[in-house]
Amino acid sequence: MEHSTRLPLVSIVTINYNSKKETLELIKSLEGTTFENWELIVVDNASEESPLKDIKKLNPSVTVIESGQNLGFAGGNNLALRHCKGEYIFFVNNDTELDSNCLSTLVKTAQHLTEVAVISPKFQYYHSDGLLEYAGCTNINRFTARNRAIGHLEKSEKYSGLLETHYAHGGGMLVPKRIIEEVGPMEADFFLYYEEMDWCERIRRAGYKVYCQRDALIYHKESASVGKMSPLKTYYMNRNRILFMKRNYPFPKIIPFFFFYSFVSFPKNFLGYMIKGKQKHLRALYRGVFSHLNSKLTY
Incomplete structure (x- = not known):
């Protein structure tokens, strides 16, 4: 155990993509944090309307890339790394708002644990009566390539304290900069979804641990920039589900998953979209799966 009273600099990184309203709300919520030594870096991923002017008007100290x-x-977060001056990097979704003590609690925890590599706070749905999204999670199922969030849709007050867990929540991850320099950044090829799980696998293989600090709280407004059931999500969830397994469960460990996906998951989703007449989702599913055989099948 290591104990320190020094207040390190934290570089907060968030991505904006056609969601300026949510980004501005996040910046406003950061003004109420009890942790005082931080910088904010916003990466705009080629939005239709640049948020630069409005962000600078709200807080001139924010770095906008x-x-x-x-x-x-993953690629947007990786782009920000070269601009980060902090000892810790806090990757956070722009469709979140932090509890005032969230960052202080995360940093204090990180300073007390020598083996820590990633810490996520507890996630509560913003538009709910104290219902949880995430309080840690289970390991990936090697047959289905799925896992379960601990505490999902349960009351937030049921979960507290520090928990070693298998995967961080990509919507909020505090990572020491030295870990990123040692292990490397997130794999940009994922683009969207599964990238934080793949990163946690690499970090754990390097001998470090992943935690959920359930005494730190963040409020999540869901997928404001993507949509709950968009074809974009269908494409990347299926493409990256396979990519994750290929990268982390090499042959022959991956064989049970390929049987499950080929004969259960893919047919079920295909028939479901076909019966409901969701042609865009059918196309996204097909292109997501067969992009592993033909790289030209992008979204």
Whole structure:
């Protein structure tokens, strides 16, 4: 155990993509944090309308990086790293708002644990009566490539304290900069979804641990920039589900998953979209799966 009373600099990184309203609300929520030593870096992933002017009007100290193209979640966050001066990097979704003590609690925890690599706060749905989204999660199921969020849709007050867990929540992750320099950044090829799980697998293989600090709270407004059931989500959830398993469960460990996906998951989703007449989702499903055989099948 290591104990420190020094207040380190935290670089807060968030991605904006056609969601200026949510980004501005996040910036406003940060003004109420009890943690005082932080900088904010916003990466705009080639939005139709640049948020630069409005962000600077609200808080001139914010660093805004305009990527010029949509780099996705992992690519956008990786772009920000070269601009981060902090000892810790806090990756946070722009469709969230932090409880005033969230960042202080996360940093204090990180300073007390020598083996820590990633810490996520507890996630509560913003538009709910204290219902949880995430308080840690289970390991991935090697047959289905799915896992379960602990505490999902349960009352927030049921969960407190520090928990070692398998995966962080990509919507809020505090990571020491030295860990990123050692292990490397998130894999940009994921673009959207599964990238934080893949990163946690690499970090744990390097000998570090992943935690959920359930005494730190963040409020999540769901997928404000993507949509709950968009074809974009269908494409990347299926493409990256396979990509994650290929990267982390090499042959022959991946064989049970391929049987399950080929004979259960894919047919079920295909028939479901076909019966409901969701042609855009059918196309997204097909292109997501078969992009592993033909790289030209992008979204």
